[in-house]
Amino acid sequence: MKKTTFITIVCILACMAFQPVRSIGAENMTSLLPNSTDCFIRLSPVEKLFYQFSITPDSVFGEKITDIAEIKQSLGFNPFDTNDLKANGVDISRRIGLAINDFTLQADPEADPSFSFQLLIPAKNSGKAHAAVLKMVRQMDGSLDIQKKGKITAFMKPAEKLSGQIIEKNDYVMVQTSIGQKAGLGVGDILSPRLSSLKSFKHTASQIPRNKETIFAYVNFKKLVSRNLPAFKKLAEDSGNYASSSYRYLEDFKDMGCVVDAESGDLNIRSVVNVNPGSEVVKDLKGGAHHRQSLLNISEPPVLLVSFSVNASRYYQNVVESMTPDKRNDFQSQIQQMNTNYGLDFKKDIIGNLDGGVNIGVFDGKTITMSSFNMVLTAALKDGKAMKSTIDKIIAGFPPEQQNSFVKTNIADTDSYALNVGGMAQVYFGVKRNQLVVAAGRSFFEKALSNTPESGFVGAVQDAGLKSALKSSNDLFFLDVSETLKALNNFAPMLGGSGQGESPVDTITKALGDFRYVLSSSEVKGDTVSGDFVIKTAFKEPFFRGVVRLANQLKTLKNGNENKPQPKQ
Numbered sequence: 339m340k341k342t343t344f345i346t347i348v349c350i351l352a353c354m355a356f357q358p359v360r361s362i363g364a365e366n367m368t369s370l371l372p373n374s375t376d377c378f379i380r381l382s383p384v385e386k387l388f389y390q391f392s393i394t395p396d397s398v399f400g401e402k403i404t405d406i407a408e409i410k411q412s413l414g415f416n417p418f419d420t421n422d423l424k425a426n427g428v429d430i431s432r433r434i435g436l437a438i439n440d441f442t443l444q445a446d447p448e449a450d451p452s453f454s455f456q457l458l459i460p461a462k463n464s465g466k467a468h469a470a471v472l473k474m475v476r477q478m479d480g481s482l483d484i485q486k487k488g489k490i491t492a493f494m495k496p497a498e499k500l501s502g503q504i505i506e507k508n509d510y511v512m513v514q515t516s517i518g519q520k521a522g523l524g525v526g527d528i529l530s531p532r533l534s535s536l537k538s539f540k541h542t543a544s545q546i547p548r549n550k551e552t553i554f555a556y557v558n559f560k561k562l563v564s565r566n567l568p569a570f571k572k573l574a575e576d577s578g579n580y581a582s583s584s585y586r587y588l589e590d591f592k593d594m595g596c597v598v599d600a601e602s603g604d605l606n607i608r609s610v611v612n613v614n615p616g617s618e619v620v621k622d623l624k625g626g627a628h629h630r631q632s633l634l635n636i637s638e639p640p641v642l643l644v645s646f647s648v649n650a651s652r653y654y655q656n657v658v659e660s661m662t663p664d665k666r667n668d669f670q671s672q673i674q675q676m677n678t679n680y681g682l683d684f685k686k687d688i689i690g691n692l693d694g695g696v697n698i699g700v701f702d703g704k705t706i707t708m709s710s711f712n713m714v715l716t717a718a719l720k721d722g723k724a725m726k727s728t729i730d731k732i733i734a735g736f737p738p739e740q741q742n743s744f745v746k747t748n749i750a751d752t753d754s755y756a757l758n759v760g761g762m763a764q765v766y767f768g769v770k771r772n773q774l775v776v777a778a779g780r781s782f783f784e785k786a787l788s789n790t791p792e793s794g795f796v797g798a799v800q801d802a803g804l805k806s807a808l809k810s811s812n813d814l815f816f817l818d819v820s821e822t823l824k825a826l827n828n829f830a831p832m833l834g835g836s837g838q839g840e841s842p843v844d845t846i847t848k849a850l851g852d853f854r855y856v857l858s859s860s861e862v863k864g865d866t867v868s869g870d871f872v873i874k875t876a877f878k879e880p881f882f883r884g885v886v887r888l889a890n891q892l893k894t895l896k897n898g899n900e901n902k903p904q905p906k907q
Contacts, residue, residue: 366534367435367458370507373532375439376453376562378539380554385420385430390600390880395419399886414473427466428459429509437533441562442518443569452499452518459513464489464506471504471513538612542595545610545866553598559591590617603877603884611867622652623862628695628811629718629773634796635789636714636782638702641821645814650692654685680735687728693718693772701782703824709763714786715776722772726753729769749780750787756780801874807859815858823847849892852876852884 371378387393392400395418403409406416415422420430435458442452461467472491475482482500484493489506502515533539539556546554563570567588596609613619630645658666673684682688695718702712719725733744733755745756752775754768766783767776777783791797799805807814823846830843853875860869877884 367433367510368534368539370458370510370512371435371437371456371533372439373536374561375437375533376441376558377438378533378556379436380551381434381436382552383431383433384423384428388418388420390883392883392886393418395422400890412474412477414477415470424462425466426470427461427463427468427511428470429462432460434459441566443566443573444518445569445572447573450518452516454514454516456515457513459511461506461509461511464509464511467511468504468506471511475502475504538593542593542610542612545612545868546595546597546608550599550601550606551597552600553596555594555596555598557594559588559593563588563591587619590614590619600881603875603879603881605871605873605875605881607871609869609871611869613865613867615865617865620862620865620867622649622656623647623867624649624694628697629716630695630697630808630811630814631791632716632773632775632786633697633699633714634808635791635794636699636701636785637789637793637795638712638782638785639795639798639818639821640699640701640816641703641706641712641818641825642698642700643808643814643816644698645812646696647694647813648696649694650689651685654689680732682728682731687724691720691725691728693720703818703821703826704828706825707828711763711778712782713778714782716786717774719769719772719774722769722774725774726769729755729767749784752787754783803872804855804857804874807857807870810859810861812859812861815856817856819850819853819855823850845892849888852888 367380368378391398395416396403396406398418403418406418410416415426417423423430435456437456437458439454439456440452444451459467459471468489468491472484472486475493476484479495482493482495484491486492491504492502493504494501499518500515502513505512505514536558538558538560542556543554570588590613592612592614594609594611596607599606599608624647628645628647630643633640633643658669661669676682677684695716697714697716699714700706700712701714706712733741736744743758747754747756749766749768750770752768752770754766757765757767759765763778764780765776765778766780767774768783768787769775770787775783775786777786796805796808799808804816808816826843826846853873855872855874857872857874858869860867873881875881875884879887
């Protein structure tokens, strides 16, 4: 129990810093880490963190710390008080680092994994910081065997497979702890400059702009997966999953880098994942044409846009291979029956004709209702004429009474079908050139087929970054918060409220009122998959501080509503 508590507190200390950092320069802590590092996280200085996250000596995120006395007693200082940190030799103006290495799953699934981790604490007075950490170690477990010699302290507890070192090096105090069957790294290994000289690390770090770096993270998948692949496979087999074909994907990944920027009112995350040349992952992600333009041509503002590209034939084959033999046989029997009923070859005529790009859009939140949900779907095709023939075969294969639900028509010079759905709505679909278009309602179907780029909503977008992402050929997820709230308001009567206090929709509107949109985009270039994630807001303060402010406002609002006199029944 004491060992677990000790590890938890060390991890808390490591994860306390989330603020922008300066250029690497002499602070390159990666020169202190071994090349067996599986994961490295560089966090920012504590001094700015306390402002951004509304942290005071007795509160975090505006919430009082109820057990601050116990924490102070356990650690010997208050980790939420910058004066205490400085008094113990910590340099609160420099970045903190955390690394995990040699993470190894055991053959016995019941056994705990073995691993080592390092906490790198920047020090103005390394002797004081070393003494503070050593005091904490002694207080956490008095039975540890501790040996101190100069700037290195070793501690161990063989019975619990726990060992570690506290080391003063390059204006840092490193706390190295090893758990599990392995005895842990030797001091010589820890002090060797390994991660900084690793080619894969240097290459991945160079791929991501880090001018505003709140968090930088690096994961070496190649080392992590190669060490644990047998255990991953055994774990899946023991769980009854038939997914052995998926393990080749794990071996395809080399490493990942990620930078989080929360300095401004927005949250921005940039990531890159590098894979092996000729990777199966890249082959699966690379589809053909995107055809998102049909959605961008619609004049109404979007609530939601989703675009993704996938090699449909490869994906279909992988899904089939991942099934258990029994399920695969059942699935293939059903496909064969469908082929017989409709006179087609499902794998060739449908899956084989998809050209990668799939786009989904939902528009005009203020007019969305249960019977009008304003959705449009498009799918890129290799052969539009062949898909028209396939659709006709499928409809002809239905019983006569079901065929009557399909009404053939011509809209925007496109042979189309209208399908009545439950008497509440109509779904229109048709093929124009090499694109399948499906829409809820005639209006949006016709707009997707006939509108021009000049009439599209993109022309009114003022945000340059958003406009560029929408017009790109990248995979995309976009959610407009204001349009979502408009749609939600139409369903307010179904969500309660009934005049007694604030309705759920009102609460959600106030909670999300300062949020503008959520945008995620990704692209594949060569052997790299890169991605961007943005939460755009109207915050005037750093992102997480804005979230804290909103949470406090909602809490005040909730307390006020609860204290209001309720109407008499």
